Amino acid sequence: MSNVILFNLTTVLFGVASALYLGALYAKNEKIAGAGTWVCVLAAVVSTAALGVRWYESYQMGIGRIPVTNLYESLVFFAWSVNLFYLVVEWKYRNRTFGAFVMPIAFFTMVFAVYNDSSIQPLVPALQSYWLHAHVITCFVGYAAFAVSAGVALMYLLKARQEEAKISEGVVGLLPACKMLDDLVYRAIIWGFPFLTAGIITGAAWANYAWGTYWSWDPKETWSLIVWLVYAAFLHARVTRGWHGKRAAILSLVGFLATIFCYLGVNLVLSGLHSYGGG
Amino acid sequence: MADEKRTLSPMDRVWNFFISVKLAIVTLIVLAATSILGTIIEQNQPPEKYHKIYEDWAFALMDRINLFDMYHSVWFLLMLVLFTVNLSCCTIDRFPKMLKVVRNPRTKLDENLEKTLSLADRWKKKGTLPEWAGKYGEALSASFAKPKVTEVDGQVHLYAETGVASRFGVYVTHLSIIIIFIGAILGNVLGFKGYVNITEGESVTKVPVRGGILMQDLGFTVRCNAFSLETYPSGQPKAYKSDLSVIDGGRETVRKTIVVNDPLQYKGIWFYQSSYGQAGGATARVMAARKDGTHEDMLSLAPNEPVPIDGYGIVRGVNYDQNFQGNGPALQVVVEKPGQPAASFWLFQGRADLDRQRADSMIFSFGGLSSKMFTGLQVAKDPGVNIVWLGCTLMVIGLIMAFFLSHQRVWVRLAQGADGRVEVVLAGSANRNRLAFEKRFEKLQTGVKAAGQ
Numbered sequence A: 001m002s003n004v005i006l007f008n009l010t011t012v013l014f015g016v017a018s019a020l021y022l023g024a025l026y027a028k029n030e031k032i033a034g035a036g037t038w039v040c041v042l043a044a045v046v047s048t049a050a051l052g053v054r055w056y057e058s059y060q061m062g063i064g065r066i067p068v069t070n071l072y073e074s075l076v077f078f079a080w081s082v083n084l085f086y087l088v089v090e091w092k093y094r095n096r097t098f099g100a101f102v103m104p105i106a107f108f109t110m111v112f113a114v115y116n117d118s119s120i121q122p123l124v125p126a127l128q129s130y131w132l133h134a135h136v137i138t139c140f141v142g143y144a145a146f147a148v149s150a151g152v153a154l155m156y157l158l159k160a161r162q163e164e165a166k167i168s169e170g171v172v173g174l175l176p177a178c179k180m181l182d183d184l185v186y187r188a189i190i191w192g193f194p195f196l197t198a199g200i201i202t203g204a205a206w207a208n209y210a211w212g213t214y215w216s217w218d219p220k221e222t223w224s225l226i227v228w229l230v231y232a233a234f235l236h237a238r239v240t241r242g243w244h245g246k247r248a249a250i251l252s253l254v255g256f257l258a259t260i261f262c263y264l265g266v267n268l269v270l271s272g273l274h275s276y277g278g279g
Numbered sequence B: 001m002a003d004e005k006r007t008l009s010p011m012d013r014v015w016n017f018f019i020s021v022k023l024a025i026v027t028l029i030v031l032a033a034t035s036i037l038g039t040i041i042e043q044n045q046p047p048e049k050y051h052k053i054y055e056d057w058a059f060a061l062m063d064r065i066n067l068f069d070m071y072h073s074v075w076f077l078l079m080l081v082l083f084t085v086n087l088s089c090c091t092i093d094r095f096p097k098m099l100k101v102v103r104n105p106r107t108k109l110d111e112n113l114e115k116t117l118s119l120a121d122r123w124k125k126k127g128t129l130p131e132w133a134g135k136y137g138e139a140l141s142a143s144f145a146k147p148k149v150t151e152v153d154g155q156v157h158l159y160a161e162t163g164v165a166s167r168f169g170v171y172v173t174h175l176s177i178i179i180i181f182i183g184a185i186l187g188n189v190l191g192f193k194g195y196v197n198i199t200e201g202e203s204v205t206k207v208p209v210r211g212g213i214l215m216q217d218l219g220f221t222v223r224c225n226a227f228s229l230e231t232y233p234s235g236q237p238k239a240y241k242s243d244l245s246v247i248d249g250g251r252e253t254v255r256k257t258i259v260v261n262d263p264l265q266y267k268g269i270w271f272y273q274s275s276y277g278q279a280g281g282a283t284a285r286v287m288a289a290r291k292d293g294t295h296e297d298m299l300s301l302a303p304n305e306p307v308p309i310d311g312y313g314i315v316r317g318v319n320y321d322q323n324f325q326g327n328g329p330a331l332q333v334v335v336e337k338p339g340q341p342a343a344s345f346w347l348f349q350g351r352a353d354l355d356r357q358r359a360d361s362m363i364f365s366f367g368g369l370s371s372k373m374f375t376g377l378q379v380a381k382d383p384g385v386n387i388v389w390l391g392c393t394l395m396v397i398g399l400i401m402a403f404f405l406s407h408q409r410v411w412v413r414l415a416q417g418a419d420g421r422v423e424v425v426l427a428g429s430a431n432r433n434r435l436a437f438e439k440r441f442e443k444l445q446t447g448v449k450a451a452g453q
């Protein structure tokens, strides 16, 4: 099916972009990173087309549904969001070094997706709801923001270690200043948090419409709440107790680990109501 | 510091404990950490299942501290209460202060304030105070906000602000959490959740709630007219449909076919398609026709239930085979006629011609099995749910206000300088997104300076 071919192409492009960004850091060559940006833009076009084609193909198969309903589709949608979110950050901050830390997340997500069943399956009755669209899209945009935050947090930790040692050479020397990284860790989270909140709310609305309970403490719900609590703690620690820098960066990484577990771990390790990813 | 602490009354100490954000952060983290437990230990399973996994002593201990239903345990609820009290106290402590600051903004740019503002510009102009105050006031109105003018000690102060709502975002968010909790509590106290199976053609007026301990009277009747199952060509289920009627006051008042994700609501009670199944044993449809063609009867044979036929005898269906002797579905019937030994024979589905060969006044033809289905409905009444949605909406609005609005303030101070010129100070600050404000301030700077030239 052509959508899968396009997604495979996207995977390759994400890989190339990651390699270019990393290569640019090592070679200290801004031109290589510039090429990385163009590859990212191309990947954005290809993956958007792939999502569209997949949507269209589902209609041709007589199934007709938005392509965000199983593990494969959620992974590619996540990678798509990370890529777009990253491009916005690169454009706003006029700095290309983030790519080396963020694009590999998109790349490995796609590699993981390729190992999953990519066929278009019809929707079981429980998933036939408009809330599904709102729920999945808000959640994954939130996750993408947290991914960017975690990537930048990692950069911060590397940079801070170097600044402490008062070295300004080497690869890390090219990274943006600590202050800017620290700010970006926070800014990505203030985008992710409202989206995650909206994701949890639309999920609750959907559950209420499907089976009359907006909250049933099923493992997926509970984990999304855990992620939400971690980021809420991050926000309060930062705003009221001045947690900046290293501690904030570590908390962002913890939050992202919880996010990954909420997304994949719950389906792979725990059991619950959420259908995708189980099989 | 130590002295100060000693002078605090116990009440103050309790208050300080409950308004601290440190407590909030600790509670958030502890809630997150303990919530993990309940996702690792499967909740609300039958005891046998736990006994298989855990040693007896471990089971006893875990049961004791409610780990098998931890989200409803007293200790978890207490944590939520602590969290709510913390949040409420914090708000009560801070909200009035914030309101005061917003209501009585510092409209004068005095020296102390000036020192705290990193964005500031100073210049001098020929002319008079009122003249420049007017010009700069217009410039601010045009590109920022209408300023408030204060004159003291021969100085003129202009103060303008935008995005005050930003200050309220946090409170809207915090209030929304409390509203959600109120909605959840109302729903738990005043509502109910139940589950009921209704066989096609039958109706209910009560549903079992709280795990079947109590029967909840609906106040009306719900009938399941029919249930049907649609599948995709591949055989996967596509839709479960229940055709339901509500009978209230002896009349059918509502009729709706519900599917998953499209429930029926009547008088605040919701009916959700939840499951389905086969109701009891299947019945066999058998056509009984007299050989002389005078009469035909459609019989519905439940397993082993005798069905009389006038002027003939009694018929029972006793056995069914999906594929009897390789000839497809078949029904074994026993016929008892008065004064004769019982006769038993097989009827093949759709093969009336075969039965014709049997020497009898009646020809039977087996039309297949038909079985009644039941629909499983989740029944819920939740008078708090709209309050919960109100809270959720406020939460999203509050977050957007808190994160994406910015309270931006700009001051201009005009004073008569010793050299006869007017000394001007322009300064500004924002509580959020300072980078964006810096850019705006730069524009404002050029705009204001260009005013009146």
Ligand code: HEM
Pocket: A229, A232, A235, A236, A239, A240, B019, B020, B021, B024, B028, B083, B086, B087, B090, B170, B173, B174, B177, B399, B402
């Ligand atoms: C999970 C529940 C909570 C959520 C979602 C939440 C949300 C927020 C948000 C979005 C902010 C703004 C942060 C920022 O400016 O970056 C904030 C600030 C704040 N929160 Fe919470 N909050 C929660 C619980 C609490 C609790 C329990 C307290 C109790 C002490 C509290 C006290 C505060 C304080 C004092 C501020 C700072 C206000 C200011 O900047 O003036 N929060 N909260």
